[in-house]
Structures are given as C-alpha cells and as structure tokens.
Amino acid sequence: MSDYAPTPQPKKTPGSSDHRLAGLNPIGLMDGVLGGRSTDWEPPSAESLEPYFPGYTSFRYIDRGGMGAVYSALQTSLQRRVAIKILPPELVDDEGFMQRFQQEAQLLARLQHPHIVTVYDFGITLAGHHFIVMEFVEGVSLLDIIRRDSLGASRALNITAQVCEALGYAHERGIIHRDIKPSNILIDQRGFVRVADFGLAKSSLAQNTTTSARTRGFLGTVGYTAPEHRRKDTVPDHRSDIFSLGVTLYEMLTGQLPAGVFDPPSKTCGTPSHVDRIIRRALMQNPADRFQTALEMRAALASSLMRMGTPLVQRAIISKPITSMVTCVIVGMGLIYLLDALNNKFLVNRPHAHVSTAQPSVGEMTALQKPEESIIPLSSEWAVLHIKTRWPLVPLAVAKLPGWTFAEIHSESEQAEVMRLLAEKEFNSPLWLAAHAQQDDGHTPFTWVSGRPMDYQAWVGPHVAQPLLITEIQAKNSATLVAGEESPDWIEVMNTSAAPIDIVGYHMRQMVVQDSTRRFYSQDWLLPSRVPEGMSSILQPGERRVLICRNHATPSSSHMFITFNLEGTSARLQWCDPRGHICQNFETPWRAFPTDASIALAPDGKTWGWSEKPTPGAANSAVKTAFTAPVAGSKDEQGLAFLPDLGGRWCGSPQQFTKAALLRRKAP
Structure with a gap:
C-alpha cells in the first residue's frame, strides 16, 4: 500500500518487498507530514538491531522509504508482531524535524480504534536509533483489490x-x-x-499545525484531495x-x-x-x-x-475509552452470571449438548451482549455469526438469537449451497460447525450437538494411517536456503509411508503456555494455490519437501509456503493432518534459536536434536545436543471447522481457537 518504490534490502536481512502481502507496510507513516525527504542512508541490518530492543526478537527487514526503514519484530511479552520504523541519522540531527516527529508520534498514538492502525511506542535506543513501534497488520490494500x-x-x-x-x-x-x-x-x-x-x-486543535503544513506545500494526493x-x-x-x-x-x-x-x-x-x-x-x-x-x-x-437487503455489519466503536472500560467491567460481570444461567438452561439438560466451563474474555463478553448485530445473512436459511469466539461460547450466543440455531450440515447439497453463498459474499474465513469431539486421539469421533447422526461427512482429506511428518526445522535461516530474494525460515516434511500422500490441507498451529494455560494464537493451512506451477502436491514414498515459513502470502516459484512465524521464542508447534489430527506436537519451545542451525530428526529415525549442518530436502546429518521429540495427539477438546479456502471441507480444531460460526434457521 506504500506510495514509495521498493529499494534494495540490506544483504543480511533479505525479505519480500511485496507490500500487499507482507503485512501492513507502514513505510509511509509520517513521511508526508515530516517532509518526505530522500536519503542515501543504508539501513542497519535486522540482526544488528535486535540487541538494542530488549523485549523484541525475530527482527526482519521489510522496506525503506524517504523517512527511514521498517522492520517487523516479535514482541515477546505479548507474543505479537509489530512494525518498527528506524529514522536515518541525518534527520535525527535536524532539531526542528525531531520536534515534529515527537509531536506527530504522540498525535497518532492517541488513535486507539479497531479500524485504525495503532502506534504503540517511540523513543531512542542506546545505539542512538530513533524509532517508532506500530501495529503490524497482514492484509491487502483496497487499491490492489480494485485493480484485481x-x-x-x-x-x-x-x-x-x-x-x-x-x-x-x-x-x-x-x-x-x-x-x-x-x-x-x-x-x-x-x-x-x-x-x-x-x-x-x-490536529485541528493545534494552532501552529496549519502554518507549518502549508510551508511544506500541497498535502494529499491529486485526484482525491478536496478542492x-x-x-x-x-x-x-x-x-x-x-x-x-x-x-x-x-x-x-x-x-x-x-x-x-x-x-x-x-x-x-x-x-x-x-x-x-x-x-x-x-x-x-x-x-x-x-x-x-x-x-x-x-x-x-x-x-x-x-x-438493498444487506444490513451493515456492526462493529464496536470505541468512543470513550475510559468510560467504555468501566462499563465493560460492570456489564461483563453481570454477563458472566447471565451466560452461566444460559449455560445451565440451554445446555445442561440436553443429553447430547457439549458443556464447557470456558469463561468469556472481555472482548467476547462485549461481542456476546448483542450477537444479533454481528449476523451476516447468506440466505433466508443460512447466516454467519461474525463474532470471533471459542467453540463452547457459540451456543451461548445462539441462545440469544430467536429463530437461529448453531448449524449442522447433513448432505452434499447443503454443503454445496453454503459454499456457494459464502463465495458470493467473498467470505473465506474458517467457521465453526455444531460438532465436537472430547479429545484429539485419532479415535474419538465427532458428534453433532443436537444428537442427530453424522450421516454426512466432508473431511478435507482421507484418513492416513502413516501421515507426512516434519523431519527438520530451521527457525533462523540466514544462508542455508534462498528462495528468490529471500532467506526464509523453513521446515522439511517427509513421506515415511509406502503410499503417495497429498500435502494439501496439512497445517501448523502455534500456541503459548502461560500459567499452565495453553492458548492457541495462530494457524495456517497448505492450500492448493500455494503449490508452485509444475510442482505436484503429492509426495511419493520417501520423498522430502521443504516448506518455507514467512509472514506474508507472496507466491513462490520454487517452494510451497505457509504463513507462519516460526521463530516465536516461547511458542510450541503442532503439525496436523488435513482432518486436524495432531501428527506431531512439539511441546518444548526453543529459545534463542542459533542462526543457520536446525532441529532435526536423527538419521536413526527416532531421536531429535540440534544440527549444525541443516540439509533442506536431503537426508539429515548427525545431531548433537538432544531436543525433546514430538508426540502425536492431544487431550484438547475439538470443535469442527468449515474451511471455505479448502472447498468448504471439514477439519477438527482446538476449541480454544476463535472463529466465526455458521447459523441455520430453526425448523418451523
């Protein structure tokens, strides 16, 4: 979305310059108001910045513009990606410039709204780098949508x-x-x-802003600016x-x-x-x-x-932050009791209903107060409850929606109809369906909450007794593997069975463990669109396949990819088959992943350890320090997810993930 042309990247921090898919590229943030100068300054490498930003890791260079360079980084305390902008030294030496920089950073930080990119912080590092920390948002600009x-x-x-x-x-x-x-x-x-x-x-309240703005000339973009x-x-x-x-x-x-x-x-x-x-x-x-x-x-x-018959999708607007927080706490406490009562009334007395002790978060409580405002009608019979919430809380929201029920699908024609309606709305996010399983052990079946038989099933792929497995992980790649202009992190998977296996639908999940509580916060699937032209999605027996991991969805001509932050220092990984069963659960986190080292399955095919010589796509080299081997399955309760990106097929998913839900009209 940036108006600035991409420029060569530092040699040590290769990365993508595709602004549409590399997350929100905030390279233009404050460029216009602060002068829009050009510079021949060479940005510091991502690797050299990391020691000066305690609390941030996994730095990656994104791009640069006239006002500095932008990097993405992982804020370890909150396990979130942020964008960090570094200013060039020549601008820092300009006293007037720095005064405006601080004023504008404070101005932008006042904007805390779900539809505005947030500024988190700004300051100076011990090395003298002036920086500003912003929200990192993955998405596509409206301009690209209009063009496409x-x-x-x-x-x-x-x-x-x-x-x-x-x-x-x-x-x-x-x-x-x-x-x-x-x-x-x-x-x-x-x-x-x-x-x-x-x-x-x-700021329309600042008396000196207009004067200084006009001395810098015309502001805005010709064709869009008001007369x-x-x-x-x-x-x-x-x-x-x-x-x-x-x-x-x-x-x-x-x-x-x-x-x-x-x-x-x-x-x-x-x-x-x-x-x-x-x-x-x-x-x-x-x-x-x-x-x-x-x-x-x-x-x-x-x-x-x-x-036009398509009501506006309602979203929360924060108009008075302090009052809203107090109100949310007061109303939220009452809502907990209300939800508990609803849980007892609508679920406990139903023999086939799933009962959960999950408590709603503050955000979920706010959305669940008026679920009717978050309904996206698909037809007279189907709708989407566009509240991102955990599976156990969906029945509580549906209980407040007269005439609607948590949707079940019982035929191929129903499956095709829902997929067609979602495609018309261009809705491709995963949706909860009204089925669950008590645990992911490969044997416990899914059941509909109504107790009706599961007479129709539409899983992403067939059950495979011996699935594809990860055999090597490199979470801090610098020189081992190059893909185009990138040196992405990667995993290697292998078909250890005696039959061909389709990799489409396999996916990774990432979770954090805080106070003994497991919280899932990201997942991504291998989609058919991510198979490069001329490459088959089928892995033959004994074949290895390298999957590159990155935070944007730019197509690769040489590798399949998955949008995933592989270097989360306190994260655990789960590698799952197309049906959602956990093939490998890496419970042990890695910390300070060494550059160009890897975690690998030893040549004996049994033990795991650290390898100093990664071998992407080839037989693994010997390992040294041991690493805890992954295990299969988990005791996490599962919900059933409908995946529009995979043709509306189904997949099990931990109930702690948040998704929208599919609704259906109650039978008269």
Whole structure:
C-alpha cells in the first residue's frame, strides 16, 4: 500500500518487498507530514538491531522509504508482531524535524480504534536509533483489490462505512487524516478495514499545525484531495476527509475517478440511485453542502444497505475509552452470571449438548451482549455469526438469537449451497460447525450437538494411517536456503509411508503456555494455490519437501509456503493432518534459536536434536545436543471447522481457537 518504490534490502536481512502481502507496510507513516525527504542512508541490518530492543526478537527487514526503514519484530511479552520504523541519522540531527516527529508520534498514538492502525511506542535506543513501534497488520490494500477485481455495491458500501467509523473516531478527537485513498485503506485477513498512513494527519486543535503544513506545500494526493486544499484563503477541516472518501467510494464502484463532469454509478455500473445521492453529497464543492460528519455519512450508508437487503455489519466503536472500560467491567460481570444461567438452561439438560466451563474474555463478553448485530445473512436459511469466539461460547450466543440455531450440515447439497453463498459474499474465513469431539486421539469421533447422526461427512482429506511428518526445522535461516530474494525460515516434511500422500490441507498451529494455560494464537493451512506451477502436491514414498515459513502470502516459484512465524521464542508447534489430527506436537519451545542451525530428526529415525549442518530436502546429518521429540495427539477438546479456502471441507480444531460460526434457521 506504500506510495514509495521498493529499494534494495540490506544483504543480511533479505525479505519480500511485496507490500500487499507482507503485512501492513507502514513505510509511509509520517513521511508526508515530516517532509518526505530522500536519503542515501543504508539501513542497519535486522540482526544488528535486535540487541538494542530488549523485549523484541525475530527482527526482519521489510522496506525503506524517504523517512527511514521498517522492520517487523516479535514482541515477546505479548507474543505479537509489530512494525518498527528506524529514522536515518541525518534527520535525527535536524532539531526542528525531531520536534515534529515527537509531536506527530504522540498525535497518532492517541488513535486507539479497531479500524485504525495503532502506534504503540517511540523513543531512542542506546545505539542512538530513533524509532517508532506500530501495529503490524497482514492484509491487502483496497487499491490492489480494485485493480484485481470489481467490487459489488454492498461490499463497497460496507468498506466505506468502516472507514467512516475510523474517521468519525479521529475527527471527534480533533484529528484529520488528509490523505484518504484506496492505497491507505487496508483489508486485513478477517475482512476488517484498517485505515493506515495517518502520516499526513494534523490536529485541528493545534494552532501552529496549519502554518507549518502549508510551508511544506500541497498535502494529499491529486485526484482525491478536496478542492479547499488548493485554496489559499481556506483552512480545510474534517469535511475534506469526507470528500476524499466519496472519491474512493466512486472509484470502488466504477473503477474510475470522478474527474470533471462524471456519470453517476447508477448509469455506469447499475447501482441503485440512492447510492448516487450519497456520492453526490460527499463530493459537493462547498464543505457546508457535504455530510457534516463521517458518522452522518455512515448512517446514510447503513440506510442504503438496508434498502438493498444487506444490513451493515456492526462493529464496536470505541468512543470513550475510559468510560467504555468501566462499563465493560460492570456489564461483563453481570454477563458472566447471565451466560452461566444460559449455560445451565440451554445446555445442561440436553443429553447430547457439549458443556464447557470456558469463561468469556472481555472482548467476547462485549461481542456476546448483542450477537444479533454481528449476523451476516447468506440466505433466508443460512447466516454467519461474525463474532470471533471459542467453540463452547457459540451456543451461548445462539441462545440469544430467536429463530437461529448453531448449524449442522447433513448432505452434499447443503454443503454445496453454503459454499456457494459464502463465495458470493467473498467470505473465506474458517467457521465453526455444531460438532465436537472430547479429545484429539485419532479415535474419538465427532458428534453433532443436537444428537442427530453424522450421516454426512466432508473431511478435507482421507484418513492416513502413516501421515507426512516434519523431519527438520530451521527457525533462523540466514544462508542455508534462498528462495528468490529471500532467506526464509523453513521446515522439511517427509513421506515415511509406502503410499503417495497429498500435502494439501496439512497445517501448523502455534500456541503459548502461560500459567499452565495453553492458548492457541495462530494457524495456517497448505492450500492448493500455494503449490508452485509444475510442482505436484503429492509426495511419493520417501520423498522430502521443504516448506518455507514467512509472514506474508507472496507466491513462490520454487517452494510451497505457509504463513507462519516460526521463530516465536516461547511458542510450541503442532503439525496436523488435513482432518486436524495432531501428527506431531512439539511441546518444548526453543529459545534463542542459533542462526543457520536446525532441529532435526536423527538419521536413526527416532531421536531429535540440534544440527549444525541443516540439509533442506536431503537426508539429515548427525545431531548433537538432544531436543525433546514430538508426540502425536492431544487431550484438547475439538470443535469442527468449515474451511471455505479448502472447498468448504471439514477439519477438527482446538476449541480454544476463535472463529466465526455458521447459523441455520430453526425448523418451523
């Protein structure tokens, strides 16, 4: 999404420069407001930065722009990826520049909203590096979506409404974006909108901001900027963002910018006339004739969507953080008792129901208060409950939805219908189904919560008695393996059976253990789209296959890949077959993984240990220091997941994962 061209990377930190898929690339953050200078400065290597950032590890170079270089890193205390921007020394020497840098960092850190990329911290390292720490978001920019495919009216209006939520929040705090356009709107992996690059943002409450901004010349992007930005006698306010958003909405619908005298979308692409009225009002030359607030525009979008029969998907808006937290705690305590009562009333007395003692988190409690606001209708019979929650809490939410039930699928025709409806909505996130198993031991069957027989099954793949197994792991690769311009971390898997095995559907999970509590926080599947052209997804007996692991989904011409952070220092790995059964459970974490070493299965095929000579795709070399061997299966209770990316096939998944859920109308 960056407006800056990628530049050569430091030799020691190769990485991808594909901004669409390498997570949110915040290289342009603050570039515009702080001058947009160019520099010949050579960024430090990721490896050299790590010692100066206690609490952060697994540094990776992303890209650089005129205002510095950006790296991703793992914040070990919270086990989350962040983006860290390092400023070049020549800018640090500019006293005026540094004053503005601190002002703008503090300004951006005030924006705490689910649809705005968050600034976490800024400061100076012991080595003198000035830095800013931001949220790292994986996704694709709206610009790339527009270039790749046409957007339907309902999706375009929903995206615009989410941007309105972000802008409304910022405007209420006196902050104007000033560069709303498709490349600054990111769609994350959940389908949520994230407004990025508040780099041109200014505070409408700061009296000196306008003057300094104007001395640096025109701000914004030609084609999207409101006309008042070009008038010397006018001070633009928050309504200029509404104009830019109107331009963006028009472009989403038509693929064109509304330059000069332009045709309304109803004429060019057949959208309803009430959508024309929204765009026309947002694009009025006089700010007084536009929507006066972003939330007023959002209300118009919601009304338009209702008329189209596709209600706006509701999401939480944080308008008063302190009050919201106090209210959440008070309401949340009451909700725990309510959920407990619902659990007893609706579940305990049902012989086939699954009863769990899982307590909802604060976020889950907030979403579960009004589950009806998170329903995405698919048809008169099917819907998605778009609350990311754990499997045991889904029945509690469904109990508050008259007319709906936690969905079961009992025929191939039902399976095909749900898949078709999800494809129409472009919904591809995993969904919980109403089936569970008491543990993952390879033998315990799944059962529907209704007690009905599981007369139809649609597993991702067939049961394999001897599955593919990981034989080597390299979580800190520098020179062992090169894939294109990268030196990615990797795992090696092997077919140790006597029959061919398809690798599609195999997946990895990652978990942390805190206070003896296992918490799963990431997983990813090997999809058919990740098989390079000319490569088979079938592994023959004795064949080894190297899978590269990285935090973006850029296609590789030489290797299959999985989007996975392999170097989490307190994480455990699980390698699972297509049905979700754990083939290998690596319970022991590795700490300070040595560069270019590996954990490998010894040549004897029984013991595991550290190897100083990794052998990707070839027979393993001898191991030295022992490493705890993985085990199969677990006692984690399983929920049943529906996977749109794998044709709607089914897979078992630990109930601690959070997913949306499939709903079905109750039979009359």
